[in-house]
Amino acid sequence: MLLFNWRILAANHQKISSLHMNNICCCKRRTKGLKPQTALGRNYSSLPGVVGNDIKSLRSVINPPIAKIRNIGIMAHIDAGKTTTTERILYYSGYTRSLGDVDDGDTVTDFMAQERERGITIQSAAVTCDWKGYRVNLIDTPGHVDFTLEVERCLRVLDGAVAVFDASAGVEAQTLTVWRQADKHNIPRICFLNKMDKTGASFNYAVESIREKLKANPLLLQLPIGEAKTFKGMVDVVNKEKLLWNPNSDDGKEFERKPLLEVSDPGLLKETTEARNALIEQVADLDDEFADLVLGEFSENFDLLPAEKLQAAIHRVTVAQTAVPVLCGSALRNKGIQPLLDAVTMYLPSPEERSYEFLQWYEGDLCALAFKVLHDKHRGPLVFMRIYSGSLKPQSAVHNINGNCTERISRLLLPFADQHVEIPSLTAGNIALTVGCKHTATGDTIVSSKSSALAAAHRAKQGGAEPPRHNQEAQRLLLAGVEVPEPVFFCTIEPPSVAKQPDLDHALKCLQREDPSLKVKLDPDSGQVGSIILNLRRLSVKAFVCCLITDTLDRTLGDKRHLVTVELEANPVETSSVIPTIEYAEDVSEDLLKVSREAIENGIHGACLQGPLLGSPVQDVAITLHSLSVHPGTSTTMISACVSRCVQKALKKAEKQVLEPLMSLEVAVTEDRLSLVLADLAQRRGNVQEIQARHDNKVVIGFVPLAEMMGYSTVLRTLTSGSATFALELSNYQPMNPQDQQALLNRRSGLA
Numbered sequence: 001m002l003l004f005n006w007r008i009l010a011a012n013h014q015k016i017s018s019l020h021m022n023n024i025c026c027c028k029r030r031t032k033g034l035k036p037q038t039a040l041g042r043n044y045s046s047l048p049g050v051v052g053n054d055i056k057s058l059r060s061v062i063n064p065p066i067a068k069i070r071n072i073g074i075m076a077h078i079d080a081g082k083t084t085t086t087e088r089i090l091y092y093s094g095y096t097r098s099l100g101d102v103d104d105g106d107t108v109t110d111f112m113a114q115e116r117e118r119g120i121t122i123q124s125a126a127v128t129c130d131w132k133g134y135r136v137n138l139i140d141t142p143g144h145v146d147f148t149l150e151v152e153r154c155l156r157v158l159d160g161a162v163a164v165f166d167a168s169a170g171v172e173a174q175t176l177t178v179w180r181q182a183d184k185h186n187i188p189r190i191c192f193l194n195k196m197d198k199t200g201a202s203f204n205y206a207v208e209s210i211r212e213k214l215k216a217n218p219l220l221l222q223l224p225i226g227e228a229k230t231f232k233g234m235v236d237v238v239n240k241e242k243l244l245w246n247p248n249s250d251d252g253k254e255f256e257r258k259p260l261l262e263v264s265d266p267g268l269l270k271e272t273t274e275a276r277n278a279l280i281e282q283v284a285d286l287d288d289e290f291a292d293l294v295l296g297e298f299s300e301n302f303d304l305l306p307a308e309k310l311q312a313a314i315h316r317v318t319v320a321q322t323a324v325p326v327l328c329g330s331a332l333r334n335k336g337i338q339p340l341l342d343a344v345t346m347y348l349p350s351p352e353e354r355s356y357e358f359l360q361w362y363e364g365d366l367c368a369l370a371f372k373v374l375h376d377k378h379r380g381p382l383v384f385m386r387i388y389s390g391s392l393k394p395q396s397a398v399h400n401i402n403g404n405c406t407e408r409i410s411r412l413l414l415p416f417a418d419q420h421v422e423i424p425s426l427t428a429g430n431i432a433l434t435v436g437c438k439h440t441a442t443g444d445t446i447v448s449s450k451s452s453a454l455a456a457a458h459r460a461k462q463g464g465a466e467p468p469r470h471n472q473e474a475q476r477l478l479l480a481g482v483e484v485p486e487p488v489f490f491c492t493i494e495p496p497s498v499a500k501q502p503d504l505d506h507a508l509k510c511l512q513r514e515d516p517s518l519k520v521k522l523d524p525d526s527g528q529v530g531s532i533i534l535n536l537r538r539l540s541v542k543a544f545v546c547c548l549i550t551d552t553l554d555r556t557l558g559d560k561r562h563l564v565t566v567e568l569e570a571n572p573v574e575t576s577s578v579i580p581t582i583e584y585a586e587d588v589s590e591d592l593l594k595v596s597r598e599a600i601e602n603g604i605h606g607a608c609l610q611g612p613l614l615g616s617p618v619q620d621v622a623i624t625l626h627s628l629s630v631h632p633g634t635s636t637t638m639i640s641a642c643v644s645r646c647v648q649k650a651l652k653k654a655e656k657q658v659l660e661p662l663m664s665l666e667v668a669v670t671e672d673r674l675s676l677v678l679a680d681l682a683q684r685r686g687n688v689q690e691i692q693a694r695h696d697n698k699v700v701i702g703f704v705p706l707a708e709m710m711g712y713s714t715v716l717r718t719l720t721s722g723s724a725t726f727a728l729e730l731s732n733y734q735p736m737n738p739q740d741q742q743a744l745l746n747r748r749s750g751l752a
């Protein structure tokens with residue numbers, strides 16, 4: 001089945017006692033001037049620093065001091081080079097023996113078959129590597145516009161991020177979205193201006209766009225030596241050194257770091273000294289401790305200021321998010337990755353530098369967040385967890401607060417993309433991959449036991465934490481949830497035969513655990529076994545005229561009579577929400593409400609979720625219950641059914657209008673293809689607001705109904721020979737015009 005094929009992961013677990021791992025997948029490769037490699041794909045080296053099979057000796061490697069952990073995400077616009085950068089990081093840190101190439105489809109992080117085919121990063125793979133004594137957990141976040149929720153989910157567990165830019169394009173549409181998400185989660189960032197070798201690459205343009213579009217404060221820690229074809233390396237502004245890569249080196253492992261000298265590089269030295277002085281002033285403006293130092297001891301001569309003092313101050317302002325260090329390079333040409341890794345360990349924070357209020361409530365007990373669930377055909381669900389406090393061990397029971405259930409972790413693994421190393425324990429600050437959790441879904445909070453959760457809840461209460469929603473103690477302890485946007489697409493799927501129904505149910509369950517944005521419900525009208533609606537599209541119905549309706553349900557089941565009479569009214573309200581406002585008239589008896597309020601509200605919610613037009617949810621509606629009489633012995637199900645039917649009648653009578661999702665759209669396109677893009681948008685009922693000039697490109701900004709955007713990426717690729725990019729975001733719901741609405745209703749009823 002298609003859904004299963006998506007998620008089949010050949011996760012290959014390896015006990016730590018045998019440290020050489022071979023990927024079983026066979027990849028077709030062109031070597032592109034890089035080192036030739038074996039036909040059996042990637043070889044993985046053993047964990048650096050680990051000798052022999054003694055698990056005890058591995059503990060220091062597996063659980064490094066928390067100050068030496070960096071949980072880092074790589075975020076960017078599509079095609080900026082995240083995967084290539086990640087591959088280089090893994091190669092230089094010794095975890096892969098050859099360089100993967102996205103163009104050949106054999107990278108470590110793009111490990112799903114579909115990603116390999118499409119050449120884009122869909123699912124974030126968490127990858128662990130070490131760099132100069134630091135443990136770097138890399139999360140490769142997808143940059144494609146369709147997967148923004150996936151990006152947000154990963155951002156939550158990061159302590160820092162590297163934003164990768166295409167230096168020829170500067171800040172692109174999707175970078176803005178991801179940058180805003182990183183702001184929301186307070187994630188300190190470093191900018192890496194990639195593709196400095198590409199025609200049109202411009203360091204200054206890219207820095208300016210960071211300043212202007214992201215409203216960020218860039219700290220230029222490097223200056224490029226050459227640009228586009230002449231790009232050779234960069235200057236380290238902090239240390240006043242030049243970094244040059246050997247043009248004959250295959251893999252960029254070797255490069256020269258030389259101090260800039262007056263005799264050999266007078267021009268570059270002058271430029272670098274000016275850049276360093278400007279950097280010192282910029283940092284001093286943001287950091288009082290550094291300002292005191294600079295104004296005191298070093299005010300006469302900034303050259304005497306030690307690099308370590310400047311680096312420490314850059315670390316502080318980066319962590320405080322008052323500035324972002326900027327570095328440059330070319331991942332594809334193997335230049336600039338090692339200094340980027342140095343900057344990650346030097347400037348981005350360790351887990352203990354991040355402040356998480358909830359940590360105090362656990363007092364060192366386990367608290368972890370399940371941030372990703374994958375389904376392995378053989379081993380069942382694999383859950384990626386970020387450990388915030390305490391430790392995880394295999395063969396242990398844990399408690400899932402969201403699911404209110406106990407889970408058993410059978411195995412604990414360190415994730416190396418599709419290769420996983422089994423380990424005996426993992427402590428706070430780390431990212432673990434667990435096997436055995438059967439109910440945990442993405443976004444769940446995991447603690448050691450129910451009593452530990454209650455003890456933490458008690459401490460939180462004493463500490464005066466925010467009162468929980470729904471008045472449940474456990475709610476206090478949930479780590480920040482992913483904000484799941486309202487579904488905007490519907491699709492109905494059915495199994496090819498009744499025999500396949502259990503497979504389909506299982507696949508949908510798995511997908512829902514992986515992706516909370518996927519809503520699944522059974523279509524009650526179809527009557528077929530398991531016709532299922534993937535509730536991804538919403539068309540809302542607006543009630544304009546208030547309607548008062550009375551309804552009676554009188555049914556005898558067995559020897560029991562169920563009799564309900566209800567009178568209610570539907571009115572329009574401006575809430576922009578599909579959750580109906582519910583009010584009760586004063587005449588409705590309090591005693592009756594006490595026992596039947598839940599049944600009444602279930603009936604109202606049910607009716608509003610399946611509106612009278614197209615079965616779509618109803619937005620902006622208030623229901624007022626005027627009277628209710630219930631015959632003794634009537635079941636609550638009958639009360640719900642009667643209320644639901646009455647609401648449906650009221651909505652049927654009301655004047656209605658179909659609302660459709662309106663998307664805000666940004667398309668970056670070269671000038672010669674602009675008219676093609678505009679003509680196409682006009683056919684899609686697009687409303688262009690403005691056309692901006694951005695470097696050599698034009699950027700079209702406007703709105704377009706979602707219904708018109710099916711297959712847009714393919715059409716845009718064809719129209720522009722793949723040179724254009726676009727970003728699409730839900731803006732709001734707008735009323736359809738009467739002709740379009742009628743055409744839609746006719747289509748749905750089979751009249752057209």
Ligand SMILES: Nc1nc2c(ncn2[C@@H]2O[C@H](COP(=O)(O)OP(=O)(O)OP(=O)(O)O)[C@@H](O)[C@H]2O)c(=O)[nH]1
Pocket residue numbers: 076077078079080081082083084085102103119120121122142143144194195196197198329330331332333
């Ligand atoms: N010229 C040049 N091309 C690069 C560089 N880095 C990556 N590329 C190319 O840019 C394209 C996209 O690279 P990826 O690494 O897949 O980019 P990505 O950001 O992971 O893309 P998504 O997975 O789609 O989000 C590929 O064709 C790379 O070969 C670079 O430094 N210079």
